[in-house]
Amino acid sequence: xxxxxxxxxxxxxxxxxxxxxxxxxxxxxxxxxxxxxxxxxxxxxxxxxxxxxxxxxxxxxxxxxxxxxxxxxxxxxxxxxxxxxxxxxxxxxxxxxxxxxxxxxxxxxxxxxxxxxxxxxxxxxxxxxxxxxxxxxxxxxxxxxxxxxxxxxxxxxxxxxxxxxxxxxxxxxxxxxxxxxxxxxxxxxxxxxxxxxxxxxxxxxxxxxxxxxxxxxxxxxxxxxxxxxxxxxxxxxxxxxxxxxxxxxxxxxxxxxxxxxxxxxxxxxxxxxxxxxxxxxxxxxxxxxxxxxxxxxxxxxxxxxxxxxxxxxxxxxxxxxxxxxxxxxxxxxxxxxxxxxxxxxxxxxxxxxxxxxxxxxxxxxxxxxxxxxxxxxxxxxxxxxxxxxxxxxxxxxxxxxxxxxxxxxxxxxxxxxxxxxxxxxxxxxxxxxxxxxxxxxxxxxxxxxxxxxxxxxxxxxxxxxxxxxxxxxxx
Numbered sequence: 001x002x003x004x005x006x007x008x009x010x011x012x013x014x015x016x017x018x019x020x021x022x023x024x025x026x027x028x029x030x031x032x033x034x035x036x037x038x039x040x041x042x043x044x045x046x047x048x049x050x051x052x053x054x055x056x057x058x059x060x061x062x063x064x065x066x067x068x069x070x071x072x073x074x075x076x077x078x079x080x081x082x083x084x085x086x087x088x089x090x091x092x093x094x095x096x097x098x099x100x101x102x103x104x105x106x107x108x109x110x111x112x113x114x115x116x117x118x119x120x121x122x123x124x125x126x127x128x129x130x131x132x133x134x135x136x137x138x139x140x141x142x143x144x145x146x147x148x149x150x151x152x153x154x155x156x157x158x159x160x161x162x163x164x165x166x167x168x169x170x171x172x173x174x175x176x177x178x179x180x181x182x183x184x185x186x187x188x189x190x191x192x193x194x195x196x197x198x199x200x201x202x203x204x205x206x207x208x209x210x211x212x213x214x215x216x217x218x219x220x221x222x223x224x225x226x227x228x229x230x231x232x233x234x235x236x237x238x239x240x241x242x243x244x245x246x247x248x249x250x251x252x253x254x255x256x257x258x259x260x261x262x263x264x265x266x267x268x269x270x271x272x273x274x275x276x277x278x279x280x281x282x283x284x285x286x287x288x289x290x291x292x293x294x295x296x297x298x299x300x301x302x303x304x305x306x307x308x309x310x311x312x313x314x315x316x317x318x319x320x321x322x323x324x325x326x327x328x329x330x331x332x333x334x335x336x337x338x339x340x341x342x343x344x345x346x347x348x349x350x351x352x353x354x355x356x357x358x359x360x361x362x363x364x365x366x367x368x369x370x371x372x373x374x375x376x377x378x379x380x381x382x383x384x385x386x387x388x389x390x391x392x393x394x395x396x397x398x399x400x401x402x403x404x405x406x407x408x409x410x411x412x413x414x415x416x417x418x419x420x421x422x423x424x425x426x427x428x429x430x431x432x433x434x435x436x437x438x439x440x441x442x443x444x445x446x447x448x449x450x451x452x453x454x455x456x457x458x459x460x461x462x463x464x465x466x467x468x469x470x471x472x473x474x475x
Contacts, residue, residue: 051163054125058229058236063243064320064336065229065236068327069124071334075362077116078392080104081370083383090431094388099377102133106157115157119369122162123215124327127225130160130186131211133376146209150378157376160210164190167223168204183223186210213372215365232326239319261299328361330354358395420444 058065081103085092106115122129135144135152149155169176170184189202214225229236260278265271320336327334330353366387374385389395409430416426416438425441428434 051126051161054227054229057240058233059121059125062236062240064239064323067334067336068323068329069121071329072124072327072361072365073117073120075358075392075394076120076365077113078394079116079366079387079389080112081373081385082388083380084386085383087382091386094386095383097380099379102155102157102376103373108156110157116369118159119213120365122159123213123225123227125227125229126162127214127216127218127227127230128162128165129211129213130162130165130188131213131373131376132158132160132205132209134158145203146205160186160188161190164188169223181222183207183212186212208375211372211375213369215368228326228328232323235319235322235326239323242319260294263298264295328357330357333357354394 059069060066081100082094082096083100084094103112103115105111119129119131132146133149133155135149135155136142137144137152138154144152145158166187166189167183168185168187169181171178171181173180175181185207186205187202188205189199192198192200216226216228218224218226263271263274265274317337321331324331324334324336332350332353366389370385370387377385379385412430413423413426416429417423420443421429421438422441422443425437428437
């Protein structure tokens with residue numbers, strides 16, 4: 001069946017006469033609130049308030065921002081996906097099926113790791129990441145998008161650039177801010193390659209056809225995400241400025257700036273010629289530490305500080321730590337200067353930092369990405385998509401902790417069973433911690449052999465020495 005056009009799909013998605021609203025990416029609404037994006041002078045460094053600006057100015061323009069995002073995705077992308085069976089609200093066994101092949105090979109030559117890396121990088125920069133599925137009929141080259149592609153041969157995941165995506169908000173009351181408003185669809189309108197400013201026709205994707213991954217919700221917009229870079233844009237600009245300042249220090253000779261007084265020049269032209277000659281012979285890294293010769297009456301004095309006095313490590317270290325905190329990465333895990341000093345590298349402190357990073361930042365991202373990606377799949381009955389974090393090198397110490405927990409659980413199960421409790425009830429108690437499951441499950445047997453009370457006395461007396469039976473006098 002041919003794919004419905006945009007207007008037909010909007011009419012199907014919304015009742016007749018209902019008003020729709022649109023919600024663009026967060027940059028379009030945040031410009032007025034964040035004035036530091038606007039440059040005060042034409043030469044001032046700035047990060048443009050759009051997707052490309054964040055990518056070029058922050059991700060590609062600042063080494064610490066890149067390191068934060070890269071370290072997050074290095075751990076985040078090592079996971080794989082499995083179905084997890086749920087019974088009585090409790091998680092059960094992990095298993096796979098053919099449906100997961102879409103995540104294992106999301107596009108030709110693609111991997112699960114590349115899919116997760118893309119989601120982390122894009123959501124860190126844009127606040128939201130979007131995916132859908134497409135399939136092509138080999139005979140007609142006809143393309144199905146979203147739900148229409150399910151069950152089609154050659155189905156794959158398609159990446160959707162976030163700055164070309166607009167959320168369609170429906171509200172039966174006609175009020176965008178009403179409590180009845182919800183996301184009715186996603187309008188994707190890519191640019192035409194090679195045509196400046198031209199856009200392709202918009203395509204509407206319904207909510208069950210599009211992954212909308214938003215690790216950090218935007219508090220001023222209920223349906224979109226926010227980049228973790230937004231609160232620390234000033235820190236990014238400061239780190240870039242410090243790096244440029246350090247580079248300028250080396251470009252200008254890697255020595256303190258000099259002020260030369262008393263240059264004997266009879267005309268502006270002669271003064272300019274003398275300055276140009278001194279710049280050519282004494283400015284720049286190649287001319288560093290050269291002897292400066294002055295004529296009578298001229299004097300040179302150092303102005304500014306040397307590299308030790310400037311102490312760029314301290315100047316930039318505080319900003320780097322603030323960026324690491326915003327990214328949810330302990331400084332010692334990121335490997336920045338303030339994380340490589342003092343007791344931070346002690347085994348116990350590093351282990352605590354690693355656990356904090358996994359248990360908060362990474363586990364939170366995994367708990368969000370699995371339900372988001374399940375939108376593109378057909379889950380088996382009673383199962384949900386979950387992240388399988390086993391066999392990740394960064395979690396090997398956690399595996400030891402898990403083994404110790406399983407050992408304690410096994411010991412507890414043995415104690416409960418030998419104490420006469422029903423084994424199935426004991427298992428449920430260990431899984432849930434609810435002692436009520438044990439209340440009516442005791443067998444009434446107490447000994448290690450689980451014999452009825454009193455039945456062990458006779459056999460015991462038969463094998464005990466007389467001295468223990470109180471019959472010493474008889475012997």
